[in-house]
Each structure stands twice: as C-alpha cells, then as structure tokens.
Amino acid sequence: MPAIDVHVHPSTRGLDSDACAYFKRDLNEVPRTEEKFAELFARHEVKALLIGWHPSTVKEGTRNSNDHVLDLVTGYPHAFAGVLASLDVGRENPDRLAEQAGALLRNPKVKGFKFHPPDQGFYPNDKKYYSLWEILASGDKPVMFHVGFTVLGANSEGGKGIGLDYGRPIHLDMLARDFPRMKIIAAHPGWPWQEELIGVVTHKKNIYVDTSGYLAEQLPELFQSAIRGRLQDKALFGTDFPYVDLVRALESFDKLGLKDTVKEKILISNAARLFGL
Numbered sequence: 001m002p003a004i005d006v007h008v009h010p011s012t013r014g015l016d017s018d019a020c021a022y023f024k025r026d027l028n029e030v031p032r033t034e035e036k037f038a039e040l041f042a043r044h045e046v047k048a049l050l051i052g053w054h055p056s057t058v059k060e061g062t063r064n065s066n067d068h069v070l071d072l073v074t075g076y077p078h079a080f081a082g083v084l085a086s087l088d089v090g091r092e093n094p095d096r097l098a099e100q101a102g103a104l105l106r107n108p109k110v111k112g113f114k115f116h117p118p119d120q121g122f123y124p125n126d127k128k129y130y131s132l133w134e135i136l137a138s139g140d141k142p143v144m145f146h147v148g149f150t151v152l153g154a155n156s157e158g159g160k161g162i163g164l165d166y167g168r169p170i171h172l173d174m175l176a177r178d179f180p181r182m183k184i185i186a187a188h189p190g191w192p193w194q195e196e197l198i199g200v201v202t203h204k205k206n207i208y209v210d211t212s213g214y215l216a217e218q219l220p221e222l223f224q225s226a227i228r229g230r231l232q233d234k235a236l237f238g239t240d241f242p243y244v245d246l247v248r249a250l251e252s253f254d255k256l257g258l259k260d261t262v263k264e265k266i267l268i269s270n271a272a273r274l275f276g277l
C-alpha cells in the first residue's frame, strides 16, 4: 500500500552518530546520495515529508538546512511531498523569526514546521514564543514538536546538555488550548510519557501524533491500542529515517494486524488531509 512518511531526515548530508549508535544502524544500508535517497522512497511508493533542521546544535557543515530540504523537494518531487521547516527559536530575535516564518509560510513546498524542544532548549508553552505561534497558526500549516525521549545526547555525560523535560507531552496541552486553530503534531509516542501523550492527544482535537522512531511492533502497547481505536483519525505514519529503516518500518506496520480501513488512514489519508497533499 502506498504511504506518506511524515518524519524523514535526509541522509545526504551526514548522519547523527549518537542516533546511529542508539539504533544500531548498519551504515552501509543508508543511501548517501540524493539520487539513491529519492529512489528508495519512490521505489516503495512512499511520499516523504523532509525535516529541516535548526542550526543551533549542528556543529558540522550545513546539514539539513531548510534550503537543502527544499532543494531535494524541487529535484525529486516524485519522492518528496514537501518539507517541515525549522526555525532557530533559541538564537534569532523575535522580529527576524517572524520575518522568516512569514517567508516559509508563503512557500508552497513548506507543508509545515518542526521543532525539537529538548535539543533547542525551550518549552513550547512558554509565552515568549506566543507571537511566533500566532503567525504559524494563522498560516494554517501543521507544527510538529518532538516529544519524549531523544537519542540526541543519549548515553553521554549530562546528555550533552539536553533536558528531556522540554519534551514532556503535557507542555503541548496548554499550547493547543491557547491556539485552537493550530494543528499540532506530537512526533513519536512520547515514551516514557506515553500515557500523558495519549491523554493530551485524546483531549485536544488539534493535536495529532506520529509513529516515528519505532518499528510498529515495538511501539508501547498502550500507544498501539490507542491508534487502533480512538486515535485512528489522528495517527500519522512516520519512520524517523534514516535512523529507522523505511522497508523494515513498512513491514512492521503490516504486523500490527490493523483493519484495512484503519491502516489506510494511518498510512495515507490522515496525513493527506492534515497537510493538504
């Protein structure tokens, strides 16, 4: 069955070594050229949304800047449906951020935004960012926030300065309350706060969730039953490629034994509707 993968990091500009180590990725399996990267998704009839990475914590090169992911979408439209753009909330001043957000919202290849509160060191419900959220909410493009555990800094002293608390799902609850028009996506099942996440997604109609960072059968059980049931219209298929392999993710999704109608929603139609694809 064709699919939309809402959570893809291009593997064309280097890989995160902490993440590769954590997922025990065989680096020979990861396509490094743009052509091979696009070809993998095209071959499996999966349209990817590519995540732009905020530059604050990237030490080497430009990595997956917004410009790089936009170029990939321009070059390989059969494989890539658009980008989730990043904004450097920790570094830029509010006026400059507003300007950048406006320009990105006007770009039709930008289908939404992605933030990583633990890595960027901010609370999504901090009032300091409300003027930015105001702009993004008015643009009607979904905004994704990383929730739960992160492989970034995992198993290193002090977690390389990363605090997991910024990624608690509950911080999205107030945000969703204060911006009811903002379509919010919680990226990942939120472990070790999967119960908190399910509570928040069930309560706030404008919060969605993706399945990324896990093979489907390894998703927390509670999360599996939620997406099978009450949350079947709000769950989106995502891999977290290249850290989770696309082919294995698709195969594992089949093993969940979902009803065809539910499977179709999670693999395609929920994302197609949400992102207007």
Ligand SMILES: [Zn+2]
Residues within 6 Å of the ligand: 007, 009, 240
């Ligand atoms: Zn990711």
